[in-house]
Amino acid sequence: MAEVEEGAHEEELFEQHRIIADPNQAILRVDKFLIDRLPNVTRNKIQQGIKDGFVKVNGQQIKPNYKIHPGDEILVYITEPPRDEDVVPEDIPLNIIYEDEYLLVVNKPAGMVVHPAYQNWTGTLVNALAYHFQNLPEMKGNEGRPGLVHRIDKDTSGLLVIAKTEQAMNGLAKQFFDHSIERTYYALVWGEPDPADGTIDVNVGRSLKDRRITTAFPKADFGKTAITHYKTLKTLRYVSLILCNLETGRTHQIRAHMKYLGHTLFNDATYGGDQVLKGTVFTKYKQFVQNCFKVMPRQALHAKSLGFIHPISKKQMQFDSELPEDFVNVLDKWENYVTHHSE
Structure with missing residues (x-):
């Protein structure tokens, strides 16, 4: 099985994929190789990306007719839809079960998205937080998601802790990192x-x-x-x-x-x-x-x-x-x- 790693470089609006071809990989055109590993990306987008230099093999730009060999390292940069980091405050009721000057705990209903993202820019928990609270902190690399130190899925209900200050955010984030929550x-x-x-x-x-x-x-x-x-x-x-x-x-x-x-x-x-x-x-x-x-x-x-x-x-x-x-x-x-x- 090919090894695939993924990472986001949001400041460049690119999504990066690193794929290592399996040692038993049959020789195959690069676009056909990638279409099986990037199922949500069209062949036209892959082919255009190759022409534009957004696909590299073993650190080198390639031509569209390049054939993948066993052990090749393929880097792919896929453009993402722009993300607006300006959160629009919305008057959405919050079920707050605890609050002090440093943090709050909310009970999120099923159906509510936690933070704005592609196709869900409004109506989220973060939009509600922006309305009810001013100047919530943001974690580095998580801009546009004030107060959040964790999240649950849209259709999962239940408890979330929200940080109201930088110190609280750092303290909570450390506990999540240490798996002590x-x-x-x-x-x-x-x-x-x-x-x-x-x-x-x-x-x-x-x-x-x-x-x-x-x-x-x-x-x-x-x-x-x-x-x-x-x-x-x-x-x-x-x-x-x-x-x-x-x-x-x-x-x-x-x-x-x-x-x-x-x-x-x-x-x-x-x-x-x-x-x-x-x-x-x-x-x-x-x-x-x-x-x-x-x-x-x-x-x-x-x-x-x-x-x-x-x-x-x-x-x-x-x-x-x-x-x-x-x-x-x-x-x-x-x-x-x-x-x-x-x-």
């Missing part, structure tokens, strides 16, 4: 994990086939270290409620790890959880599952608790949140199904 999530997954409790210590990284998806790499030859501790709280025949404790915080970590374990999150469309993955072939059962999907039209994942050392007072802070209504309703439906259907 305590974060627990509730997830509804397909099937019953076996063993019921355990640790998933498997690298994750961006999929080589679809950059929107995070993939587990069990051989640890790619991706970044990712550790999830899980505990089964309740089994409901074809689904289970589990608690996940994050030791690391990679993009889509729980979603990728649970899919790797064979227990994809319920109604996680990105990872195939919006299909009937466990259960009977009866039409009534399939209709029941579809109704559950309608009740909770998103992945069943909630950032339930958050614990950290206050960066200024040094006191232990611990926060917990209730499951949102859609999550509670889906659990109730499954409880009712298990009680009244003896299959």
Whole structure:
């Protein structure tokens, strides 16, 4: 498998890819080689990039007819859509469960994007923060995202800590870097994990086939270290409620790890959880599952608790949140199904 590394150089509006051709790589034209490894980039864009000098092999610019050989190092620079770092303040209500002069903890609803990005410039948590708070700090390299030291996915609900001062941001960022922040999530997954409790210590990284998806790499030859501790709280025949404790915080970590374990999150469309993955072939059962999907039209994942050392007072802070209504309703439906259907 070719080795791929990715990095962003946002000041240049370029996305960089570094690919090492496999030792067994067949000799292949560079555009055909790249189209398989950059699936979200068109062949025309790749070919134009080669002509414009944005593709280098072994440090040298190449011609469009260059053929890739085993061991070649390919650097590709892909232009990205411009990003506006000026955040527009918007009067969006925030569910603040704690606040002092240094930080606040918010309970983000499902459906809200955390920070502005391509195709989501408005309506985000950061737009709301910019309206309610003045001069929130920004982390170096994370401009345009004031107050943020971590994030959760758009369709994941739950707790986030926001820094209000530079000192608080640095203190919280150090705890995330040291993996000392305590974060627990509730997830509804397909099937019953076996063993019921355990640790998933498997690298994750961006999929080589679809950059929107995070993939587990069990051989640890790619991706970044990712550790999830899980505990089964309740089994409901074809689904289970589990608690996940994050030791690391990679993009889509729980979603990728649970899919790797064979227990994809319920109604996680990105990872195939919006299909009937466990259960009977009866039409009534399939209709029941579809109704559950309608009740909770998103992945069943909630950032339930958050614990950290206050960066200024040094006191232990611990926060917990209730499951949102859609999550509670889906659990109730499954409880009712298990009680009244003896299959």
